[in-house]
Amino acid sequence: MKNEETVLSEREKILARVREALSVPAHVPGAHGLAPLAASAQSSAAGVRQWLPKVGNSFAEQLGLFQKNATELKTDFQLFDSAEEMRQALVRLRDAEGWKRVACHSGDLTNAICPPLNLPMLRTDKAYDVHEMEACDAGISECDALVAQTGSVLVTSRSAGGRALSVLPPHHVVIARREQLVADLPAAFALVKTKYAPDFPSMISFITGPSRTGDIERILVLGAHGPKRLTILVF
Amino acid sequence: MSTFATGFLKQARVMTADLRHRKIIRTALTNYEIVRDKRKGAFQSWESARSAAAETKWEAVNHLDKYLVEFVSKLEARGTKLHWASTGAQASEIILEIVREKNARSVIKSKSMTSEEVHLNDALEKAGLEVVESDLGEFIMQLRDEPPYHIVFPSMHLTRGEIKELFERELGDAPSDSPEELTMVARRALRKKYLTADIGFTGANFAIAETGMISITENEGNARLTAALPKTMVSLLGIEKVLPRLEDLALFLPMLATAGTGQALTCYNTMYGGPRQPGECDGPEEFHVILLDNRRTELLADAEQRDALHCIRCGACLNACPIFRNIGGHTYATTYSGPIGSVITPHLRGLQDWKHLSAASSLCGGCTEVCPVKIDLHHHLLHNRRNAAKEKPALIERSLYLIFGFVANRPALWSLGKKLGRLSQPLHNLVKGSALDPARSWTQTRDLPPLAQESFKDWWKKRNR
Amino acid sequence: MTITLFIPCFIDALFPRAGISMVQLLEGLGHKVVCPPEISCCGQPPFNSGYWDEARPVAAKVLEQLKDAEAVVIGSGSCGAMVKKFYPELFAGKPQEAMAKKVAARTWEFSDFIVTKLGVTDFGAKFPHKITFHDGCHGLRELGIKKSPRALLAKVQGLQLVEMAEAETCCGFGGTFAAKFPMISTAMGDVKCASAAETGAEYIVSNDSSCLMHLQGLLSRQGKPLKTIHLAEVLTQK
Numbered sequence: 034m035k036n037e038e039t040v041l042s043e044r045e046k047i048l049a050r051v052r053e054a055l056s057v058p059a060h061v062p063g064a065h066g067l068a069p070l071a072a073s074a075q076s077s078a079a080g081v082r083q084w085l086p087k088v089g090n091s092f093a094e095q096l097g098l099f100q101k102n103a104t105e106l107k108t109d110f111q112l113f114d115s116a117e118e119m120r121q122a123l124v125r126l127r128d129a130e131g132w133k134r135v136a137c138h139s140g141d142l143t144n145a146i147c148p149p150l151n152l153p154m155l156r157t158d159k160a161y162d163v164h165e166m167e168a169c170d171a172g173i174s175e176c177d178a179l180v181a182q183t184g185s186v187l188v189t190s191r192s193a194g195g196r197a198l199s200v201l202p203p204h205h206v207v208i209a210r211r212e213q214l215v216a217d218l219p220a221a222f223a224l225v226k227t228k229y230a231p232d233f234p235s236m237i238s239f240i241t242g243p244s245r246t247g248d249i250e251r252i253l254v255l256g257a258h259g260p261k262r263l264t265i266l267v268f
Numbered sequence: 269m270s271t272f273a274t275g276f277l278k279q280a281r282v283m284t285a286d287l288r289h290r291k292i293i294r295t296a297l298t299n300y301e302i303v304r305d306k307r308k309g310a311f312q313s314w315e316s317a318r319s320a321a322a323e324t325k326w327e328a329v330n331h332l333d334k335y336l337v338e339f340v341s342k343l344e345a346r347g348t349k350l351h352w353a354s355t356g357a358q359a360s361e362i363i364l365e366i367v368r369e370k371n372a373r374s375v376i377k378s379k380s381m382t383s384e385e386v387h388l389n390d391a392l393e394k395a396g397l398e399v400v401e402s403d404l405g406e407f408i409m410q411l412r413d414e415p416p417y418h419i420v421f422p423s424m425h426l427t428r429g430e431i432k433e434l435f436e437r438e439l440g441d442a443p444s445d446s447p448e449e450l451t452m453v454a455r456r457a458l459r460k461k462y463l464t465a466d467i468g469f470t471g472a473n474f475a476i477a478e479t480g481m482i483s484i485t486e487n488e489g490n491a492r493l494t495a496a497l498p499k500t501m502v503s504l505l506g507i508e509k510v511l512p513r514l515e516d517l518a519l520f521l522p523m524l525a526t527a528g529t530g531q532a533l534t535c536y537n538t539m540y541g542g543p544r545q546p547g548e549c550d551g552p553e554e555f556h557v558i559l560l561d562n563r564r565t566e567l568l569a570d571a572e573q574r575d576a577l578h579c580i581r582c583g584a585c586l587n588a589c590p591i592f593r594n595i596g597g598h599t600y601a602t603t604y605s606g607p608i609g610s611v612i613t614p615h616l617r618g619l620q621d622w623k624h625l626s627a628a629s630s631l632c633g634g635c636t637e638v639c640p641v642k643i644d645l646h647h648h649l650l651h652n653r654r655n656a657a658k659e660k661p662a663l664i665e666r667s668l669y670l671i672f673g674f675v676a677n678r679p680a681l682w683s684l685g686k687k688l689g690r691l692s693q694p695l696h697n698l699v700k701g702s703a704l705d706p707a708r709s710w711t712q713t714r715d716l717p718p719l720a721q722e723s724f725k726d727w728w729k730k731r732n733r
Numbered sequence: 734m735t736i737t738l739f740i741p742c743f744i745d746a747l748f749p750r751a752g753i754s755m756v757q758l759l760e761g762l763g764h765k766v767v768c769p770p771e772i773s774c775c776g777q778p779p780f781n782s783g784y785w786d787e788a789r790p791v792a793a794k795v796l797e798q799l800k801d802a803e804a805v806v807i808g809s810g811s812c813g814a815m816v817k818k819f820y821p822e823l824f825a826g827k828p829q830e831a832m833a834k835k836v837a838a839r840t841w842e843f844s845d846f847i848v849t850k851l852g853v854t855d856f857g858a859k860f861p862h863k864i865t866f867h868d869g870c871h872g873l874r875e876l877g878i879k880k881s882p883r884a885l886l887a888k889v890q891g892l893q894l895v896e897m898a899e900a901e902t903c904c905g906f907g908g909t910f911a912a913k914f915p916m917i918s919t920a921m922g923d924v925k926c927a928s929a930a931e932t933g934a935e936y937i938v939s940n941d942s943s944c945l946m947h948l949q950g951l952l953s954r955q956g957k958p959l960k961t962i963h964l965a966e967v968l969t970q971k
Contacts, residue, residue: 043352044340047507047561051333054569059330081519084317086310086532102532138549157549163463163497183522183533195550196496200489200536218518226514233479235346235545235555236495238538239521244489245535248405248421249447250428251296257404257451258458259489259536277914284920294924590903594920628914630907630921631781633874653783661784669779669787676773676791686746709912713919714950717747724745724752728768 081219088182088216095181095216102184103265106242107255112211113268119208120149122266123173127152130204132170136161138194140175142208146266147173157194163201172202172260176209178224179265182217185241186265187225189234196236200244200259207265214267272601273624279599280628289425290594296424297587303530304584310532311522321523322642325578328477328510332568335477335510336559342480343557346542351558356386359560363388363469363502364395366556370500372397372466376458378484378491379403380471381419381581382504382560385603385616388469400461402490404454411438417597419604420528420583425596458490468498468552472505473580474520478513481539482557485524492536501543501552507559508568508577514539520580527640528582567615573648576611578641585635585645591628600625607635611648619656626652683725690719735765736846737802739795739816741809741942742774744963748942751963755808755843758968762853769798775807775815776823781908785823792823796832804850805840808965810872810941811908813842818875842872844940844964848881854888860970861891865934867925867948869941870903882940882964889967899928906947922951930959940964 089095096112103110113119126132127150136155137143147154155165166172174193176186186207190196199205215221225237244259255261283289308314328335340350353359367375375397377383389410392399401410405422409415411434416422423431428445435442441453462468470491472482482503484491495501511520517537525531544551567577586592586606597605602613602625610625626649635645657666675681699705701712710716722730736759740752759766776791795816799805807813817840824833847853866886872878886894905911905921926948929937937959939945945961952959 043354043358044350046354047352047559047565048333048336050561050565051336051507051568054565055330055332057569057571059326059571059574061326080320081317081515084311084313084320085519085522087312159549161549163550167459167463185533190545190548190551195548196492197550200492200496218522219515222515222518230479233481233541235542235548235551236538236540237481238492238536239533241531241533241535241537243535244487246404246451246488247529248403248408248423249426249431249450251299251421251424252447254448254451256455257488257490258402258455258493280914281916284916290920590905590921590924591917594917594924627782627910628917630870630903630905630910630918632870632903632907634870634901634903637874650781650783653781654785655783657783658786665782666784666787669782669784672774672779673776673787673791676776677794679771679773682773689746707912709915710950713915713954714922714947715953716950717946719746720749722749724740724749725768725770727749727753728756729770 082217085217086182092214096211096214099179099181099184099214102181106184108184108242109262109264111264111266113266116145116268119266119268120146123147123206124149126171126206126264130170134169135171135173136166136169136194136198136202137173138175138198140192142175142210143173146208157198163197166197166201169202171204171206172198173206173208174198176207176213177228178221179209179214179267180218180221180239181214183239183241185221185239187221188238188240189229190236191234199238199240203256203260204262204264205240205243205260207263209265209267211267270621270624272621275601276599276624276628279601280595283595283599289596292425292427293593293596296421297593300530300587304526307526307530307532311526317519317523318640318642321519321640322575322578324511324516324519325641326575328512329508329568329574329577332507332510335512336507338477339475339480339510340559342477343542346480346545348480348542348555348557351556353558354561356560356562359386359504359558359562360388360391362558363504364391366500366502367392367395367397367467370466372500374398374400374461374465375467375469376461376465376494376498377401377406377469378471378486378494379406379422380469380504381416381603382471382506383469384415385562386504386560388504400458400465402458402461402494403486404451404488407454407458408434411435415598415603418583418586419581462493462497465498467500467502468494470494470501470503472503472509473524474511474517475505475509476514476517476539477510479541481514481541483517483537483539485521485534485537487529487535489536492538495538495540495552496550499552500554500556502556502558503540504558504560506564507561508564523640524580524582527584527638563616567612570615572651573611573615575643576608576615576648578643579608579612580641582640584638584640588634588638590630590632590634607645607649608643611643611645611652614652614656619652620660623652623656626656686719686723690721693719735767735803737799737805738766738768739772739799739805739807739812740768741807741812743946744808744942747946748963751942751965752808754963754965754969755806758847758856758965759806761856762851772798775812777812777815778909780815780819780823789823789827792820793829796820796829796836799836800832802836802839804846805836806843806846807840808843809943810842810869810876810878811943813840814871814875816840842876842878842940844885845876845878845881848884854884856888856968858888858968858970859890860967862935863893863895863933864936864938864967865895865897865929865932866900867904867929867937867939867944868901869939869944872940873901878940885964885968886938892967895932895934897928897932899925902928904944904947906944908943911947918947919951922947926951926957926959930957935960937961938964938967
């Protein structure tokens, strides 16, 4: 590596150029001046919320919106009345897809829901072999939140079994409680901050539908590199 | 005329004559417009969102030193190694040093226009490394040994048939020309690479100062895998990528998706704040972030065009641009094409060499209208023209305008000019469209209306006599 | 009101009937129209090519002619944008800056002046044809004019307006751009003409003669039956 001094000096050179450049003030964009900027800095979440797509006020509306978004995104979303129903649904998934081995992490929900699968299970609670995970038929994880506005699942490296569990196996199954539904993106970011700041997980990810691409003639294909299927089970 | 300008004119002639190509691009972008408009319509106020995004970027870019220092110190506090590169060559050198230190043999890359800008693949391949692009479009372009056609849709100009042939030739694997099957070919080919690559390389869409995170937006999951599996992760980003606060993403992520691809949100939006942290089960042991200047500070110093650094690389201005649609992405011969490329390339690579891109515009303003962060794109094209002419006027052109001005300000002369024009019209008809025609650049493809026998001013004068 | 009518150079020399129609329409509403005889051109060709120092004397002469006008009406969105939007920028920091701003504030594009300022839409015109409307980019995006010309067309008897898919797409003229990059300009024009033809219209109508000159040039060369006509001329048809 370069010695510390050179690295520092490049940093200082760039910052010096930045400061010199900024010594000439730029005009403020359009009708927006310094005063509104300061204001928007303070009320940014509230401000943004009124311009983003509508989410509805009641929990039922938001749940309905999540469901609608999930369908559009080709996410398989299933809602249950009890943990038991959810356990059965997971077993049905296993049978339908012929799972032989799944990857999973330990958590209150996973521990409660996964045992009836009766399958060899790769645990990601500590370091694991990626080749073994690659051979798994599904990755089962918890999440931090579901976002009604966008139909997204919010996962982190801490809440959802690391970085790879939700993208390496061909099928990602999320298990969640309905209380985990949040209205919109501002609420989701607020939750990340309250839950983790300042010790954030090294990865925070919004997953919005199964992996996809449109790089060939702009035609939608699922399962480009990440999972072809995304199932969200909620009770 | 610069050699770049000559090349541009030549290529523009070829591409505008390629009706098949123009149709492919038009069809793709018309479909994009339909979904984008639907998503824009879902916003309670897209226009207010644009203003807010412009303000936030203004705030970030006009206090760039403060936010960069905050971003860097937050990242370093959690074990990320920060590097600063003044030039593209320095950025490549920093990565090569990491490669040497890690004794690395292969690099898996997720999509990064900044790495195109610094020609990273060339540098790595010269050093004997295997470099694999993992984004499907980029993978296709890498197999073709061509730069990306478009900053968001790298292979949009290719048909499935062409991609099938390419996969057959390069991979020996192309069961059919169905996009589904072709995508699966790439998936299979790349799976192995993620698992064996020594270094995972990514770009970044945003850098969050407040929390010290980079944010990556993607659809395929290739960046997620790139950032999960290899032992070392390296991310290269321009210094202008900074956003002040984490919650700014609540606005920028849906706006980038809407403007970029017409999605409500791109499939994976991921923030990385460090290497694997204590208690985490996977992720890279080392995380390097390289901040690149590469003449961005020169653009920053141009207060008039500073807002060009607000760009979030969504590609909306390319999609809207009738020039881009008719000449295609490769004709620009720049990393960043379309209106934003025409604005910033003269700053990044030299005004006199690249001023032709600013001239090659009808200044229609379609780009400015769709820009989610309200960059004054088409006016900056005008500003580049002004700066170029001021710095180094073209002798003949300037003389013509001086004569024009002289005549325009002398109504008798102006009127005489019109009369002479009328008289010489029959002569012009003799040479119309031929090599002798002074108006050839117009008359080759278009008729010229005849000068009226009685001009408006003649009529007005007669009437008020 | 005394209206100072600025007839663009290309209307003066090539399409005088559009200018004559504007005079007739404004006078028909009972206003006094004056046309400053010393105005040749707004200075856009050198300005858009980046030769601002060379454009300034031309623009200064225009300003001088317009400085005392009560209302300036310009028969083109493009020249209108030049005076209203770009003169203040061209003269920023120059002695004429205040004058440029004053004139800009009193300047209108023709159709917008009639509809927005005068509140008139109906001239009792008759034009029994199917038409499509081309929005000139400068009028549309620099001056924000979209509704006014349509409000005027809506009152023309027998006229059927069919919007084309590419109504807001540039026709490819772009002033000197059309001569510097003829292949790109022509390709853009072809897209526009094809879109207009798709509507089945007989005429492309616009409030900007410069765009129409480009489109008509292409259509005539290609032997297409589609014709072009300025909005003001449509409004004087009986």
